[in-house]
Amino acid sequence: MNKQMEQIDQLTREAVKEVFETMLSMEVSPEPPSPLTPDPAGEIIGSVGFIGEATGIIYLYAGIGFARVIAGRMLGVPESEVDPGEMVTDAIGELSNMVVGYVKSRLCNSGLPCTLTIPSVVRGQQLSVEGSALLTRRIIGFRNCTHHLLAEVLLKDSTTKEL
Amino acid sequence: MSIKILTIDDSRTIRLIVAKAFKPFDCMVLEAENGIVGLAVASREKPDIILLDYTMPVMDGFEVLGRLRADPDLKATPVIMLTAEAGRETVIKIAQLGVRDYLIKPFKGEVLVERVGRVVDLKAQNAVAKKNKRFDDPISILVVDDKPAIPAQVRAGLSDTPWKVTSVEQANQALEYCMANEVDVVLAGLSLPNDAAFTLYQNLRSHANTASIPVFGMCVRTATAEQARAQQTGFASVINKPIDPAELKTKISRILKLETLYRYFQEQDGALVLIVPKDFHSGMAQELSTYLQGQLVNTADAGGDKLIIDLNAVETVSSPIVELILPAIQSAIKLSLRCAVVGSEAIKKQCLDYEETQAWLFAGTFEQAMAALK
Numbered sequence: 234m235n236k237q238m239e240q241i242d243q244l245t246r247e248a249v250k251e252v253f254e255t256m257l258s259m260e261v262s263p264e265p266p267s268p269l270t271p272d273p274a275g276e277i278i279g280s281v282g283f284i285g286e287a288t289g290i291i292y293l294y295a296g297i298g299f300a301r302v303i304a305g306r307m308l309g310v311p312e313s314e315v316d317p318g319e320m321v322t323d324a325i326g327e328l329s330n331m332v333v334g335y336v337k338s339r340l341c342n343s344g345l346p347c348t349l350t351i352p353s354v355v356r357g358q359q360l361s362v363e364g365s366a367l368l369t370r371r372i373i374g375f376r377n378c379t380h381h382l383l384a385e386v387l388l389k390d391s392t393t394k395e396l
Numbered sequence: 397m398s399i400k401i402l403t404i405d406d407s408r409t410i411r412l413i414v415a416k417a418f419k420p421f422d423c424m425v426l427e428a429e430n431g432i433v434g435l436a437v438a439s440r441e442k443p444d445i446i447l448l449d450y451t452m453p454v455m456d457g458f459e460v461l462g463r464l465r466a467d468p469d470l471k472a473t474p475v476i477m478l479t480a481e482a483g484r485e486t487v488i489k490i491a492q493l494g495v496r497d498y499l500i501k502p503f504k505g506e507v508l509v510e511r512v513g514r515v516v517d518l519k520a521q522n523a524v525a526k527k528n529k530r531f532d533d534p535i536s537i538l539v540v541d542d543k544p545a546i547p548a549q550v551r552a553g554l555s556d557t558p559w560k561v562t563s564v565e566q567a568n569q570a571l572e573y574c575m576a577n578e579v580d581v582v583l584a585g586l587s588l589p590n591d592a593a594f595t596l597y598q599n600l601r602s603h604a605n606t607a608s609i610p611v612f613g614m615c616v617r618t619a620t621a622e623q624a625r626a627q628q629t630g631f632a633s634v635i636n637k638p639i640d641p642a643e644l645k646t647k648i649s650r651i652l653k654l655e656t657l658y659r660y661f662q663e664q665d666g667a668l669v670l671i672v673p674k675d676f677h678s679g680m681a682q683e684l685s686t687y688l689q690g691q692l693v694n695t696a697d698a699g700g701d702k703l704i705i706d707l708n709a710v711e712t713v714s715s716p717i718v719e720l721i722l723p724a725i726q727s728a729i730k731l732s733l734r735c736a737v738v739g740s741e742a743i744k745k746q747c748l749d750y751e752e753t754q755a756w757l758f759a760g761t762f763e764q765a766m767a768a769l770k
Contacts, residue, residue: 255502308412309505319408327409330451331501334480338500341483349481351453 237287238369238388240343241336245291245384248335249375252328257306259377266372269381271359272296277321278355279329283337285347289368289388291333293325297356299380300325326352332384399423399516402443404434404460405478406452410501414447417505420604421518431455435463438470444516447508450479450490461493474515478503510602514630518601519608529580530655532558535648536578539563540570540596541585546614546637550583553641559648567592571599574606581648583635586615586622594629601630610651614639646679660684661691665766667702668695668733670724674709678716688724696731702769703728704762707739713746722752736765 246263253261269276274297282290295303297317304324305312315321330352337349368387375382401423403414408429415425426441428434432455438446446464450457457477464470474496479486482500490498497511512518529535537559539547547563554561562577564570567588574582582600584593593613600606613626613634623634632651635644649656662669668691673680692703705721707713725735736757737747747753759765 252502255504304409307409309416323408327407330407331480334482334501337480338482338486341481341485346483346485349451351451 235369237345238371238386241287241289241291241340241386241388242371242373244336244339245332245373245386248332249293249373249382249384251335252331253375253377256328256331257303259306261375261377261382264374264376266374266383267381269294269296269383272298274298274317275356275358277325279325279352280354281329281333281352282350283333283340283347284350286345287340287347287388289386290350291329291336292383292385292387293329293332294383294385295325296381297321299382302380303328322354322356326354329354399445399518400426400441400443401445401447401512401516402426402428402434402438402441403447404428404431404437404452404457405447405449406430406454407449410449410478413505414508417508418512418518420520421509421607422521423518431457431460431463434460438464438473439467442469443473445496445512446473446475447512448475448477448495450477450481450486458489458493461495465494476511476515506602509604509607510598513601513607517608520604528653528655531649531659533654535559535580535652535654537561537581537583537648538570538573538579539583540567540588540593541565541583541614542588543585546585546639549637549639550644553639553644557645567596567599570596571606574600574609575603579606579609580652582609582611583614584611586613586619586626586634594625597629597631612647612651642675642677643679645675646677646683649683656683657687657691660687663695663700664704664762666700667704667766667769668692668700669704669706669762671706672710672717672720674711676710676714676717676720681716681720684720685723689727692724692727692731692733696733701733702766703733703735704765704769705735705737706762707737707743707747710739710743713743713750715750718747718750718753721756725756734769736769738762738765 250261253259276296277300278292278294280290280292300321301312301315301317304321305315307324333349337347340347367390371386373384401418403411405411406429411427418425426437426443428437430452448457448460461475477490477495477498478501480501496515499511539550539561542565551561564573584596586593597611600609610632613631614637615622617636626634633647660671728735736759738759744758757768759768
């Protein structure tokens with residue numbers, strides 16, 4: 234279990250770095266996890282699950298302010314032109330899909346076939362994900378200058394039946 | 397006509413990224429948010445290429461592709477699959493579906509443009525409005541080869557044209573030059589190290605302002621594998637080394653759609669004059685023949701009654717010249733035009749060596765020909 238979590242932790246770090254560099258031309262570096270800086274506009278979480286020989290879910294957390302920056306960079310438009318509603322939600326969903334797609338592909342290649350779920354996005358204030366005793370949890374922090382992002386990996390224990 | 401690109405993706409972000417990537421090009425990007433809508437749009441609009449997401453709700457890319465392939469009207473439409481899943485099994489499955497290509501997310505817009513540019517002919521927006529040049533207009537040619545003899549051959553071969561030849565030794569210099577200057581044609585040596593000509597081709601295709609520059613490969617006649625690869629990649633054509641100037645001029649004229657009519661035809665005193673150029677060759681005969689019937693009809697329509705074939709520039713009367721003139725005279729006679737051939741005594745003698753030319757009316761000058769046809 235620990236070995237699988239270590240593998241997914243490493244893949245998530247690579248995936249976030251790769252997706253940010255390719256789609257946003259933005260460098261992010263991992264850092265010890267810390268709570269997101271409160272954003273008056275709220276927070277957003279994108280998530281995609283993977284089900285199979287490895288089963289779990291990866292959440293990406295960001296403040297709405299950073300999410301607008303992300304959407305603007307992805308679409309190549311100034312932040313001021315980004316609709317904070319649908320455009321931001323869709324961009325975070327796609328970003329999560331790419332990050333978890335990267336992880337999933339490499340899990341499959343290492344002999345852990347799994348399939349992806351459709352991305353989902355949640356918005357609100359002071360969001361957090363409730364864990365369970367059946368799940369192993371890992372949180373990774375990422376930073377780009379003043380911007381802060383968290384990735385949370387929940388991995389199902391392979392001896393249990395349901396997530 | 398604009399290229400139609402259909403993007404079928406449940407992510408609005410991806411659809412917007414696709415639309416933005418192709419904005420500099422003369423193309424129309426159609427969007428569909430799921431497979432069902434995508435099939436309806438494809439059926440209605442008949443796109444030139446479809447960019448299809450693999451993982452989608454409602455109907456996934458796999459099923460969409462199956463339905464496209466079952467539709468007689470759409471089965472030949474090229475599809476590039478976009479997927480966030482790059483696992484070996486997924487890639488094999490995608491390849492087996494018969495897609496033209498696949499692209500793993502995340503991807504850069506330039507890579508998407510380059511992949512699509514391999515399948516359809518993307519033209520920059522501003523290139524569409526450009527007027528076709530004439531053969532005697534200045535044209536900018538960039539030669540990319542690490543052997544100095546090659547640009548020297550190209551320069552020498554084109555010295556009788558106003559075309560400007562610039563040369564660089566490396567592919568990265570060529571890309572920089574094309575980005576900073578207006579280049580009409582690139583000639584790239586296929587034997588450049590590390591497949592540099594092929595990389596250059598792909599890099600040129602991925603930038604809006606260089607995507608429509610025709611690229612010719614250059615290699616020796618026996619390098620058949622390189623020639624095949626160049627054609628497969630999308631090179632405009634392959635020029636054999638050593639460079640044959642006539643072949644080079646013809647290929648450049650064709651690819652740039654240079655106006656060449658004026659080189660061959662003139663109207664003088666109510667007569668149509670067909671001028672056979674000094675460097676006449678069989679490739680030129682094909683080009684000239686495409687104009688001939690229209691020119692004869694126009695002459696007859698305008699009340700003209702004479703065709704004069706001017707061989708003054710020619711040094712040797714070759715079989716292709718005779719093969720050009722014979723049908724020209726036959727077509728002219730059908731339109732009741734009278735014909736004469738103008739040339740020196742030596743040319744007349746050479747012509748008469750051919751059995752088919754015995755009935756031709758020869759004259760030493762244009763004025764003598766006009767007098768003879770009165």
